[in-house]
Amino acid sequence: MRIQRTLDEEDFALILDDAYIPRDKMDNSALENWFNETDAWWFDTVRFNAETLGSPYKRALALTVG
Numbered sequence: 269m270r271i272q273r274t275l276d277e278e279d280f281a282l283i284l285d286d287a288y289i290p291r292d293k294m295d296n297s298a299l300e301n302w303f304n305e306t307d308a309w310w311f312d313t314v315r316f317n318a319e320t321l322g323s324p325y326k327r328a329l330a331l332t333v334g
Contacts, residue, residue: 283317
């Protein structure tokens with residue numbers, strides 16, 4: 269089996285899905301120390317979504333890009 273070493277269009281769609289819609293609770297509220305509320309929610313949701321990617325390599329790549 270070949271490991272995909274890039275993020276494709278479907279990965280980006282998943283990562284950015286509802287990025288501007290706040291969830292019930294922010295996972296990393298410390299983001300609000302450095303960003304305004306909207307940006308903090310965006311980063312928190314993008315990280316949450318990136319964690320759902322299937323491979324550890326893709327997750328690491330997505331978190332680095334984020």
